[in-house]
Amino acid sequence: MTKPCFVGDARTEAPSGMKALAVEQLEADTADQVPFFVISAEDPHAARNTLERIRRQSAPSIYLKPVVLLESNVPIAKTLSEAADGIYRASNAPQEEQRLLDLLHPFNQWISQLGEARKTSDVDPSFKVLRYLASRGRVIEPLMSIASPGGYLYPSLEPLLSQPGGNVNALQVLTFLESQNLVSGQYITKVHLCSHCACAFLNFKETCPDCQSDNIDGDELIHHFRCAYTGSKSDFEAIRGLQCPKCDRELRHLGVDYDKPSVVYHCNACSHRFQSPTVLCSCFQCGQTAEPEHQQIRRIQAYRITAIGNSAALYGMEHLFMRALDTELQLWAYDTTKQLVALEVARKERYQISSSSVAVLHFDNLSDLYVKFGQRAGEIFAEISQVLKSVLRRSDVIAAQSESTFVLLLTETPTQQADLAVERIRKGITDLLTGNLAYEARLLAQTHAVTASLDLDEAVETLVAQDA
Amino acid sequence: MLDAFIQFHSRLGLWEWFLFFWPFFFFDFFRYVLIDLILVPAYCVRRYLGRGRQARGRRQLFHHQPLVSVIVPGKNEGRHMGKLVASLETQTYSNLELIVVDDGSDDDTPGICRNLESQGLIDLFIRNDVRGGKASAANTALRYARGDYVIHLDADSHLDPRSIETILIPFMLDQSIGAVGGDVRVANNDASLASRLQTIEYMKSISTGRTVSAMLGILRIVAGAHGAFRRDVLERLHGWDVGPGLDGDITVKIRKLGFRVVHEPDAICYTNVPVAFNKLARQRFRWDRSLIRFRLRKHNDIFRPDANFQISNFLSFAENVFFNILLNIRWWVYMVQILLTGQQYLEFIALTTYLLYLVANFLQFGMACFLISRTLRRNEAAQWPYLFLMPVYMGIYLRLVRSYAYVMESLHRVSYLDRWNPWKVSSISQREDL
Numbered sequence: 069m070t071k072p073c074f075v076g077d078a079r080t081e082a083p084s085g086m087k088a089l090a091v092e093q094l095e096a097d098t099a100d101q102v103p104f105f106v107i108s109a110e111d112p113h114a115a116r117n118t119l120e121r122i123r124r125q126s127a128p129s130i131y132l133k134p135v136v137l138l139e140s141n142v143p144i145a146k147t148l149s150e151a152a153d154g155i156y157r158a159s160n161a162p163q164e165e166q167r168l169l170d171l172l173h174p175f176n177q178w179i180s181q182l183g184e185a186r187k188t189s190d191v192d193p194s195f196k197v198l199r200y201l202a203s204r205g206r207v208i209e210p211l212m213s214i215a216s217p218g219g220y221l222y223p224s225l226e227p228l229l230s231q232p233g234g235n236v237n238a239l240q241v242l243t244f245l246e247s248q249n250l251v252s253g254q255y256i257t258k259v260h261l262c263s264h265c266a267c268a269f270l271n272f273k274e275t276c277p278d279c280q281s282d283n284i285d286g287d288e289l290i291h292h293f294r295c296a297y298t299g300s301k302s303d304f305e306a307i308r309g310l311q312c313p314k315c316d317r318e319l320r321h322l323g324v325d326y327d328k329p330s331v332v333y334h335c336n337a338c339s340h341r342f343q344s345p346t347v348l349c350s351c352f353q354c355g356q357t358a359e360p361e362h363q364q365i366r367r368i369q370a371y372r373i374t375a376i377g378n379s380a381a382l383y384g385m386e387h388l389f390m391r392a393l394d395t396e397l398q399l400w401a402y403d404t405t406k407q408l409v410a411l412e413v414a415r416k417e418r419y420q421i422s423s424s425s426v427a428v429l430h431f432d433n434l435s436d437l438y439v440k441f442g443q444r445a446g447e448i449f450a451e452i453s454q455v456l457k458s459v460l461r462r463s464d465v466i467a468a469q470s471e472s473t474f475v476l477l478l479t480e481t482p483t484q485q486a487d488l489a490v491e492r493i494r495k496g497i498t499d500l501l502t503g504n505l506a507y508e509a510r511l512l513a514q515t516h517a518v519t520a521s522l523d524l525d526e527a528v529e530t531l532v533a534q535d536a
Numbered sequence: 537m538l539d540a541f542i543q544f545h546s547r548l549g550l551w552e553w554f555l556f557f558w559p560f561f562f563f564d565f566f567r568y569v570l571i572d573l574i575l576v577p578a579y580c581v582r583r584y585l586g587r588g589r590q591a592r593g594r595r596q597l598f599h600h601q602p603l604v605s606v607i608v609p610g611k612n613e614g615r616h617m618g619k620l621v622a623s624l625e626t627q628t629y630s631n632l633e634l635i636v637v638d639d640g641s642d643d644d645t646p647g648i649c650r651n652l653e654s655q656g657l658i659d660l661f662i663r664n665d666v667r668g669g670k671a672s673a674a675n676t677a678l679r680y681a682r683g684d685y686v687i688h689l690d691a692d693s694h695l696d697p698r699s700i701e702t703i704l705i706p707f708m709l710d711q712s713i714g715a716v717g718g719d720v721r722v723a724n725n726d727a728s729l730a731s732r733l734q735t736i737e738y739m740k741s742i743s744t745g746r747t748v749s750a751m752l753g754i755l756r757i758v759a760g761a762h763g764a765f766r767r768d769v770l771e772r773l774h775g776w777d778v779g780p781g782l783d784g785d786i787t788v789k790i791r792k793l794g795f796r797v798v799h800e801p802d803a804i805c806y807t808n809v810p811v812a813f814n815k816l817a818r819q820r821f822r823w824d825r826s827l828i829r830f831r832l833r834k835h836n837d838i839f840r841p842d843a844n845f846q847i848s849n850f851l852s853f854a855e856n857v858f859f860n861i862l863l864n865i866r867w868w869v870y871m872v873q874i875l876l877t878g879q880q881y882l883e884f885i886a887l888t889t890y891l892l893y894l895v896a897n898f899l900q901f902g903m904a905c906f907l908i909s910r911t912l913r914r915n916e917a918a919q920w921p922y923l924f925l926m927p928v929y930m931g932i933y934l935r936l937v938r939s940y941a942y943v944m945e946s947l948h949r950v951s952y953l954d955r956w957n958p959w960k961v962s963s964i965s966q967r968e969d970l
């Protein structure tokens with residue numbers, strides 16, 4: 069871990085003496101070699117894009133790697149500077165490098181604690197956020213921003229949750245992690261959101277209770293103690309200050325010779341007069357108008373990782389589903405399964421009597437289950453495990469490639485039968501989730517015959533790519 | 537006893553009779569009985585002959601349908617609002633707007649009134665968080681009134697269905713009328729002895745008294761509980777001045793502008809009067825003080841023979857001052873005189889005085905019933921047995937309260953300390969001698 073590495077496309081120039089790489093060229097091993105990535109901040113859009121593509125990687129050693137912005141003439145927006153881990157001032161390169169090395173050392177140290185797990189793949193956005201929070205070890209503060217329809221964003225989490233088709237909602241992820249006691253929230257403020265589109269950009273306006281027009285004017289009343297004349301402020305306005313139209317006295321001191329007992333409104337649209345205007349708020353995004361009490365109110369919090377969260381981030385999230393499967397079925401390690409598959413291939417080639425199959429299962433929306441059911445997701449996963457158990461035989465092997473991708477080695481099972489088994493699993497899970505919980509399960513599955521040409525990693529990647 | 541009483545009277549010569557009972561014959565009988573006996577029948581005859589004119593006024597009113605603003609300033613009056621609003625809903629004249637001003641209530645009045653406003657029963661409800669006094673509340677309502685005529689009501693009263701129609705007709709018939717006083721009757725007449733006595737008192741002094749004063753052209757008060765005004769006239773005056781006694785004050789100011797002020801005994805408002813004698817005393821203490829404060833202090837220019845001198849205003853004030861203040865002093869003089877000269881006949885003199893005033897009360901009550909016969913309620917007429925208590929009620933109870941009020945206001949200006957107004961307003965009024 070010696071020199072930082074510049075990440076960017078061909079158009080941007082790396083600082084002298086710094087190795088440059090495109091995002092596509094990033095690999096877990098490469099990332100291990102560098103203390104931090106440097107990206108150009110000259111074009112904020114491109115910088116954000118690069119940062120997102122780094123954070124979108126699935127290997128912890130890449131997406132957790134500190135990223136600093138190369139200072140340029142263009143001022144850096146707060147949302148961008150907060151999203152990155154620091155700023156690199158090229159003018160003073162050697163000292164700057166040392167400063168950042170010292171600053172970012174704890175992050176790298178944390179990543180190295182992951183051991184081999186840093187090269188595996190984390191797919192679940194919640195888990196990625198958890199690991200990020202653990203590696204940074206600081207409180208994640210919300211930032212008020214017009215860039216977010218919700219009014220607040222967590223700049224450092226945004227790139228982590230960015231997805232080509234639209235970002236995962238940071239607030240939802242954090243709420244889920246809080247419900248699992250993995251992070252703890254500290255109240256910052258509340259925000260009114262549109263009940264239709266959850267947009268925070270609401271226009272609060274006082275309107276006429278009769279015709280709902282906002283074309284209203286308020287008349288401040290003045291009561292002159294001396295002569296009891298009471299009228300709107302405009303009645304009293306004179307060239308110099310306030311003068312009573314009834315007794316011509318000058319009004320000097322509020323509370324001593326006059327007071328302001330109330331305000332009366334007048335509607336310019338329907339001539340209605342009233343004292344209590346109706347407050348309505350309309351949404352800048354969807355245009356819907358409603359009373360403030362009918363809008364959503366959401367707590368905005370700062371988040372800090374908890375001790376449980378820290379250990380979950382470090383030792384694998386002890387994923388609820390994997391734990392459930394492990395209890396019911398004995399979950400094999402993926403690497404071991406790869407070896408078992410290799411053994412099976414050798415066995416088949418040696419005897420050539422029967423055939424075995426491999427099925428790859430990928431739950432497309434497993435993390436949504438967490439978000440939707442919170443802690444009760446554990447019970448649902450236990451049920452799903454039961455479905456798998458009822459279909460699989462004792463001689464079958466099940467392994468987790470990631471939290472939502474599983475590999476089944478079905479010995480002595482031709483692909484047609486394997487397809488049937490997969491169908492039964494799919495049906496069982498669909499019945500369970502759709503029938504009982506009105507939750508649409510999206511299960512991708514593919515079966516392969518166990519042959520010498522079978523590359524398990526490739527099979528998994530192909531299936532997951534289908535999901536993307 | 538009876539023999540002794542007859543003997544006492546038979547022995548009295550004319551001079552002695554005059555000596556013992558002069559106040560009754562020279563003042564009270566003349567002013568309150570004889571004039572009533574002449575003018576009440578005259579009023580009824582004139583009303584009968586003028587019924588065609590009255591019908592024309594009514595046609596004009598319904599032809600033009602002017603908007604009428606009913607303004608109700610008040611504090612902690614929410615519980616009365618339902619009845620008042622209901623009585624406005626049943627009016628024969630319906631082009632009304634109701635403006636209620638809450639002068640810093642600290643009970644559930646705002647909630648009640650906002651509710652009525654949301655039901656469309658109150659057109660405009662203005663809540664003043666800080667109390668400013670009744671005049672400022674009335675002026676707030678006036679500021680937002682849009683009607684050609686403004687009817688000022690007390691919240692603890694309600695109207696007869698024909699009331700608004702009737703009170704507006706004089707304006708249709710005579711452009712020189714600036715204000716019309718409505719008749720005020722007692723709503724809670726069966727509530728207590730005090731309220732029964734006030735029922736008779738109101739019939740005598742408001743229904744008859746003010747009708748007669750108006751005929752003589754010396755009516756000097758339009759009741760705050762029920763009075764109609766031309767809005768342009770009120771706006772010329774910029775509304776009411778600081779009270780207490782603001783209703784009498786504004787009437788004087790309207791008269792000073794040269795407008796006529798009349799009373800309409802058939803436009804009826806029923807109001808709740810104090811049911812306990814101590815509360816009644818407090819109310820009268822407040823009312824009576826305003827005579828000193830407004831007649832003798834604020835509007836004493838009426839007595840000055842300058843360019844603005846008006847004989848009718850002078851007579852109105854002179855009559856008021858004479859019959860209230862001087863006759864009050866006379867009463868005390870009379871008491872001293874009787875104690876000095878008629879000590880041995882005290883019980884006969886007292887009995888005779890009582891009987892004289894009793895007869896006067898019967899005559900006055902009869903006149904009042906005759907005057908308001910078209911609108912007289914059975915439970916009002918049924919109060920006649922209480923006429924026997926009236927000489928004591930009016931002759932002693934009210935007179936003591938009045939005397940006390942006059943002395944306290946003259947010597948100590950107690951009205952400026954009255955909590956009826958907020959202290960800020962009172963202290964400015966006192967400092968500037970308003």
